[in-house]
Amino acid sequence: MGPKIGLVGLGRMGANMARRLKESGFAIGAVHDRDAARAVLLATELGTVAAPTLARVTAHSDLVFTVVSDDAAQMEVFKEQGDSLLIGAAGRTFVN
Numbered sequence: 001m002g003p004k005i006g007l008v009g010l011g012r013m014g015a016n017m018a019r020r021l022k023e024s025g026f027a028i029g030a031v032h033d034r035d036a037a038r039a040v041l042l043a044t045e046l047g048t049v050a051a052p053t054l055a056r057v058t059a060h061s062d063l064v065f066t067v068v069s070d071d072a073a074q075m076e077v078f079k080e081q082g083d084s085l086l087i088g089a090a091g092r093t094f095v096n
Contacts, residue, residue: 003093004029006061008054008077008085010038014067022046030060055087063093 005026007018010033022028030051033039043050051057054077057064064085068074074096077085085094 002026003062004060006030006032006051006057006064007067008032008057008064009067009069009073010035010042011067011069014065015042017065017067018042018046029062030057032057053083054085055083058085058088058092061092063095065095 003026005021006029007014008031010018010031014033015038018028018031028046028048030049031039031043031046032051032054033042036050036052039050049056049060051060066074066077066085068077078094080086
């Protein structure tokens with residue numbers, strides 16, 4: 001079995017990437033969006049975890065795709081303090 005994939009940013013592009021990865025046989029470990037309801041809907045559709053925090057995405061995934069709106073949002077998900085994808089990131093791969 002391949003890596004568990006996490007996705008952060010579930011707008012049109014991120015959500016469709018998650019769907020296509022699932023359709024292609026990849027395991028989706030977790031999804032996260034700043035709009036928690038959007039994450040819950042997609043997680044339910046895909047049969048995966050709607051991670052309430054960025055750190056939970058990292059915990060449930062081997063490979064994490066970030067599909068966020070701009071550079072400021074990108075820096076926010078990888079910040080050094082508080083909730084971040086960097087918590088527990090050893091051995092994980094990130095694709096921005």
